[in-house]
Amino acid sequence: MKKRVFMLGVVVVAAIIASAAWAATFVTIGSGGVGGTYYPLGSVMAEVFNNAGIDVRATSRSTAASKENCRLVASGRAQIGMSMGSTLWQAYNGVEAFEQDGKLPLRTLMNMYPAPHHLVTTTRTGITKFEDIRGKRVSLGAPGGGDQVLTLMILKAAGMDPDKDLQKQQLTQPEGVTALKDGNLDAVFWNSDAPGSAVLVVVAGHDVVLIPLPEDVVKKVVEDNPFLFSYTMKAGMYPKQDADVLTIADGNYLVVHENMDEKLAHDLVKTMIDNREAFMKVTRQASHFTPPEAGVGIIPFASGAVRYFKEQGVDVR
Numbered sequence: 001m002k003k004r005v006f007m008l009g010v011v012v013v014a015a016i017i018a019s020a021a022w023a024a025t026f027v028t029i030g031s032g033g034v035g036g037t038y039y040p041l042g043s044v045m046a047e048v049f050n051n052a053g054i055d056v057r058a059t060s061r062s063t064a065a066s067k068e069n070c071r072l073v074a075s076g077r078a079q080i081g082m083s084m085g086s087t088l089w090q091a092y093n094g095v096e097a098f099e100q101d102g103k104l105p106l107r108t109l110m111n112m113y114p115a116p117h118h119l120v121t122t123t124r125t126g127i128t129k130f131e132d133i134r135g136k137r138v139s140l141g142a143p144g145g146g147d148q149v150l151t152l153m154i155l156k157a158a159g160m161d162p163d164k165d166l167q168k169q170q171l172t173q174p175e176g177v178t179a180l181k182d183g184n185l186d187a188v189f190w191n192s193d194a195p196g197s198a199v200l201v202v203v204a205g206h207d208v209v210l211i212p213l214p215e216d217v218v219k220k221v222v223e224d225n226p227f228l229f230s231y232t233m234k235a236g237m238y239p240k241q242d243a244d245v246l247t248i249a250d251g252n253y254l255v256v257h258e259n260m261d262e263k264l265a266h267d268l269v270k271t272m273i274d275n276r277e278a279f280m281k282v283t284r285q286a287s288h289f290t291p292p293e294a295g296v297g298i299i300p301f302a303s304g305a306v307r308y309f310k311e312q313g314v315d316v317r
Contacts (some may be wrong), residue, residue: 025264027058030081033142034232035174037115037252038065040282043123045080048275054267064136065174066146067097074104078277080268083190085154085227085251085298088125092299109254110269110294113285115193116231116249117150117225119211120202121179121187129314130158130214134311136186138162139171139179147173150228150250151189154213157220173198181205191250193285194237203239212246223250227298242312265304269294297307 027049031042042060049058061078063069070082083091090096092102093101121127121168127136127258140155141147148170155162162168162294171179171188176200179185182291189196202208210233218230231249254272256265272279273294279286291312295301301316302310 005204007256008253011285021261024055024057025261026057027079027268028072029058029060030063030078031060032065032069032145033174034062034174035201036065037193037197037283037285037289042082042277044279045272045284046273048278049134049268049271052271052275052289054265054271056264056267063140065151067091068079068145070098070106070255071102073257074101074106074235076257079256079260080109081255082091082112083253083255084150085253086150086225087146088253088255089151089225089298105258106255106299107258107260107265107305108299109265109302109305110272111258111296112254112294113193113283113288114229114231114249115191115252115285116247117154117213118192118194118196118199118247119187119191119213120180120190120199121211122202123181123209123210124183125186126185126213127209127229130211133187133211134160135166135268137167137184138187139176139188141170141176141189142172143170145172146250147189147191150191150248151226153221153225154189154217154248157224157252177201183298186199193283194233196220199238206269208238210241210245212244215246218246220246221286222317224300227251241298250296251296251298253297258302260302260304260306262302262307265302266308267304269305269308 018254032038046058046060066083066087073081074079091104140151176188233245276289295309295316
């Protein structure tokens with residue numbers, strides 16, 4: 001009899017555990033490639049969600065970043081994606097890189113942080129100004145990432161054809177680091193927080209040069225793309241950087257499907273902001289994880305995110 005009671009107890013406990021697991025919402029997070037900020041941020045995000053007591057079981061997936069993430073979220077293969085603003089704007093409006101996709105059913109969960117575009121070279125190449133990249137071996141960024149989307153905007157504004165005026169390459173950040181260090185690449189465009197880990201890896205063994213963008217190019221790109229803004233990387237941001245570097249910055253957003261459950265979206269953004277200190281261990285850009293900054297968007301927010309920000313006295317825009 002005791003054995004039967006024991007076995008019944010085991011079955012009940014197993015049923016309770018199975019029921020709890022069944023009740024949890026499974027969330028896949030589209031992050032980015034190893035070497036960028038998105039990748040470690042996604043890992044911490046999954047850990048934070050799993051331990052937050054919000055009935056979420058999250059995993060982070062390495063991807064080609066922004067462009068792929070927007071498509072993954074739109075198709076339901078990921079529930080959260082990280083995306084640069086330039087890519088998100090195109091995906092939401094179905095233009096440029098997403099012209100064949102059409103308008104994707106996306107919403108903003110939160111604005112994470114600004115990220116300046118870097119044009120990086122080394123002293124051995126002799127490149128000292130933007131015009132010097134003509135004819136050089138230059139990586140535009142990975143094909144599926146927002147790096148390349150923004151790079152192409154800059155080249156277009158400068159009147160450069162990447163297929164004719166450059167020896168074009170399309171490398172991920174880790175690939176770009178290796179190629180630049182080995183002398184197989186002359187310059188690379190990267191978009192990341194500053195100081196960015198990829199740049200710091202190159203700095204560790206080489207004399208790095210950050211190339212400023214021409215003022216007229218910055219002005220044109222910003223005027224044509226309201227989701228971008230002029231940005232100056234102050235002298236001293238990187239070792240041996242003795243002058244300010246003018247560039248363009250893009251926002252970085254968490255993106256969800258337009259049909260995401262309101263409570264889920266509310267709990268996710270609340271958890272992100274409540275656990276800001278955990279994300280500070282990955283990037284100091286997490287200092288921007290505050291309601292006033294996180295509530296600034298370029299496309300509409302998810303309904304649950306709108307509710308959260310209103311509770312914090314922030315009218316999203």
